[in-house]
Amino acid sequence: MTKKAENAVVGISIGDLNGIGAEVVLKTFEDSRMLEFCTPVIFANVKLMSFIKKTLNANCNFHGIDKLDQLVHGKINVLNVWREGVNIDFGKTDDNVGKYAVLSFATAVTALKEGEIDVLVTAPINKYNIQSEEFTFPGHTDYLDKELEGDALMLMVQDKLRVGLLTDHIPVQEVSSHITEELIRKKIGTINQTLKQDFRISRPKIAVLGVNPHGGDNGVIGREDEDVVKPVLSKLFDEGVLVFGPYSADSFFGSGQHEKYDAVIAAYHDQGLIPFKTLAFGKGVNFTAGLEGIRTSPDHGTAFEIAGKGEADNTSFKEAVFLALEVFRNRNEYKEISKNPLKTREK
Structure with a gap:
């Protein structure tokens, strides 16, 4: 059982x-x-x-x-x-x-x-x-x-807002050299699968943010989006992955476009985490997608400035516990249904 x-x-x-x-x-x-x-x-x-x-x-x-x-x-x-x-x-x-x-x-x-x-x-x-x-x-x-087995992807989660990263803890000057067709395929494949098995979304819609300002403005501001990102997204869409973009990152969240998608993938750390933490700080959770094991954490750091004073807000940590349990339940149900496709999820 x-x-x-x-x-x-x-x-x-x-x-x-x-x-x-x-x-x-x-x-x-x-x-x-x-x-x-x-x-x-x-x-x-x-x-x-x-x-x-x-x-x-x-x-x-x-x-x-x-x-x-x-x-x-x-x-x-x-x-x-x-x-x-x-x-x-x-x-x-x-x-x-x-x-x-x-x-x-x-x-x-x-x-x-x-x-x-x-x-x-x-x-x-x-x-x-x-x-x-x-x-x-x-x-x-x-x-x-x-x-742990798999390919780790940092996915920030708060309710239906989910933001993943193509690159995470690397210097900004190295971002463009890391963004390749192989990396994009791997990260989108990981997030597409985790949306299905860990969040029980049958046909996930994924938005990808552009590497350069205004998505490169058709190559005027950098060629990465035109030469690398767009062709890969087009191939993936033809293969049945509902992936869209690249979108201009500066207005994407402010205009509410993120609400149309099940997840958003940012090109680099601050491009994704600044809007996420602006919208969800203190309530968000960091989930490591793409691994056999389930790991979550709160969306904040050590906060040395208030440590030992009894002032810390535990909301994000509690949410991290609940999300870990939700993923645990969803992943087990997904495995059961995969073994028996005729079995439906209990309501």
């Missing part, structure tokens, strides 16, 4: 302990009703989490475990990933704290790969202090792409 979403085990990597990650996790699960939807497992240390709980005056209790087969449903489980004490100094960048953020994350990813947790929700990290000889990735997504 397919595992139900309410029985799903949600693994949580704790992120940068000097940031707001632990706070938004605690605030989310202070609401005991959350335990009716899933079983959380925080990858950290129970003594440390108890210290942070006391410091922030959070109203929740932990069940400490040393192995994942010891978890208890209906409890906030904390897996002891390490035993030693960690010095917490809210709001400060600390390389040692960065090591524990990586340890929590890497251990949780291993658990996801091995099926010991059903989904992974990651609290924010500091991309600077996680760097080491062992961890050379610019962020969560790149590590997940290496460790």
Whole structure:
């Protein structure tokens, strides 16, 4: 039988302990009703989490475990990933704290790969202090792409607004050289499939934003859109993919054109995330599409400026938990229907 979403085990990597990650996790699960939807497992240390709980005056209790087969449903489980004490100094960048953020994350990813947790929700990290000889990735997504099968695509989600990226964490000066027919095909294929299996949209409509201002103005402002993007989109459309564009990015969201599509693909990081966060900041979720494992995260960073003050808004983290569970349910139903095409989704 397919595992139900309410029985799903949600693994949580704790992120940068000097940031707001632990706070938004605690605030989310202070609401005991959350335990009716899933079983959380925080990858950290129970003594440390108890210290942070006391410091922030959070109203929740932990069940400490040393192995994942010891978890208890209906409890906030904390897996002891390490035993030693960690010095917490809210709001400060600390390389040692960065090591524990990586340890929590890497251990949780291993658990996801091995099926010991059903989904992974990651609290924010500091991309600077996680760097080491062992961890050379610019962020969560790149590590997940290496460790989990598939091709990772950053998809920002808030209700029906979904924004994906052709390129993500690369310098702006390198964007045009990365945008090739192969990349466009791969990313559109990934987002088309995730819209079908993870969001249950049978015939997704996808919009693509132009690389250059005004989509290149027919080649007057750069040739990338004319020579690379348009021909690929035309081929994909002829192959049955409902993809449209490239559209001029400057007016696309302001004019409400995004509402006509199931997803929008931006050429580079800020082209997609600036409008997304303007429209949905604090409520949006970062979903890593295209992988065998399910991972989500809030749409904000470590927020060192308010860390430890009890001021953090946990809305985005809670939404990340709910989206992970929704994708888990949808993906399981999609697999069941794929095995038996005559079976229809329960209403």
